[in-house]
Amino acid sequence: MTADTVGGVWSYALELCRQLCSRGVRVELATMGAPLSPAQWREARALPGLTVHKSTWRLEWMDAPWDDVRAAGEWLLELEARLSPDVVHLNGYCHGAWPFRAPVLVVAHSCVLSWWEAVKHEPAPARYARYRDEVAKGLHAASVVVAPTRAMLDAVTRHYGALPSARVIPNARDAQAFAPAVKERFVLAAGRLWDEAKNLAALEAAAPQLPFPVYVAGDATSPGGSERATTRSTRPLGHLPPPVLADWMARASVYALPARYEPFGLSALEAALAGCALVLGDIPSLREVWGDAARFVPPDDPRALARTLRLLMNPSSEREALAARGRQRALTFTPGRMAEAYLELYAGLVRPERRVS
Structure with a gap:
């Protein structure tokens, strides 16, 4: 498996x-992009x-x-030759077209073309032509493609063509890691602040209108240093280790993710498990995941974002009801359910009796 x-x-x-691993599957995880943090x-x-x-x-x-x-492709082929996995699970696109001997599963977490369309409101520029071609090759060479939402799968199909075999498997998080605590009067947001898709600008514009x-x-x-977010009205916490971020979510009354683009929204799932009321960008993927268990702007x-945040802070009964619906919905996205869906796919590709790479 790559990550x-x-x-x-x-x-x-x-x-x-x-x-x-808890089910006895041996996993060889190949990491890319940056060194692992402590x-x-x-x-x-x-x-x-x-x-x-x-x-x-x-990446x-x-x-x-x-x-x-x-x-990286040469390195992955060397790993496969040495480890002899039953399945190659790729959390990226391009290497799906490389000549692995084992069946290949590709997961569509996001992509530049759909990001650009959602964030910039126009097609990606010509400089991404090679990206388009390489991603299409990887998708169409894969034994099966998975996406975390139907909205993301539809976006992949729209940009890269119909796929011979595809399935939606929602993401998941362990509820035990995100237990709610006594709520405090503040709004929390989290993610890659430099990413325009997360829409920090909307929170920056809304924050001066809020009494909390x-x-x-x-x-x-950003990893390459080419993009940088500036915070003036919001209060930056910097990068937080997962347990520390979970503590902030446990205490936050509302979690805001006014995203322009979010193929699933893992941070919203974590916040809902932690008992936050959710205020989310009104985009198809987040509507698909949350239905009536979130407020959409x-x-x-x-201004609509600020108005919704103010309404949820007063009175608390409405916020608590929304948070309860959100947590109930979040509890359906269980890691066990996700794993069983992937194991079913692995079994359909080859007998999963040794290890996944």
């Missing part, structure tokens, strides 16, 4: 690995049956990645 270390894919991968190492080392193979090859969505993508603080947790600078309407 990048710079976003939500890491949380998804470790949650799935935890479940697979917190990530602690998570990985806590899982018996998981072996980490580390690298720092640039396919990063600037000028292609030399690294080629080198808005805290934002996450990296303000147009991503480009900071």
Whole structure:
């Protein structure tokens, strides 16, 4: 299994690995994108049956990645030759077209073309032509493609063509890691603050209109340093280790994610488990996941965002009812359910009796 270390894919991968290992599946995890943080190492080392193979090859969505993508592909083929896995589970696209001997499962977590369309409201520019071609090759060569929402699967099909075999498997988080606590009067947001898709600008514009603080947790600078978020009205917390972020979620009354683009929204799931009322961007994927268990606002309407946040803070009964619906919905996205769905797919590809790489 591959995993990048710079976003939500890491949380998804470790949650799935935890479940697979507990069921006796040996997992070889190949990491890319950046060195593992001390917190990530602690998570990985806590899982018996998981072996980490580390690298720092640039990811396919990063600037000028292609030399690294080629080198990473050669490295992955070497790992497969040495480890002889039953299934190759790729949490990226391009390597799906490489000549692995085992069946290949590709997971569509996000993509540049759908990101650009949602965030910039226009097609991705011509400089992403090679990205488009390489991703399409990987998707169409894969034995099966998985997406966390129907909205994301539809986006992949729209941009790269119909897929011969595809399935939706929602992401999941362990509820025990996100227990609610006594709620305090503040709003929390978390994620890659530099990513325009997360829409920190809307929170920055809404915060001065609110009589309570808005805290934002996450990296303000992109991995390559080309993008940087500036916080003036919100209160930055920086990058927080998972247990510390879970504590902030446990105390937050409301979690705000006015996203322009979010194929699933793992942080919203974590916040809902922690008892936060959810205020989310009104986009198809988040509607699909949350239904009537969240409040939705147009991503480009900071006034509507501020108005909704104020309404939820007063009176508390409405906020508590929304938080209760959100937590009830979140509890349906269990890691065990996710793992069983993947094991069913693995079994359909080949007998899963040795290990997943």
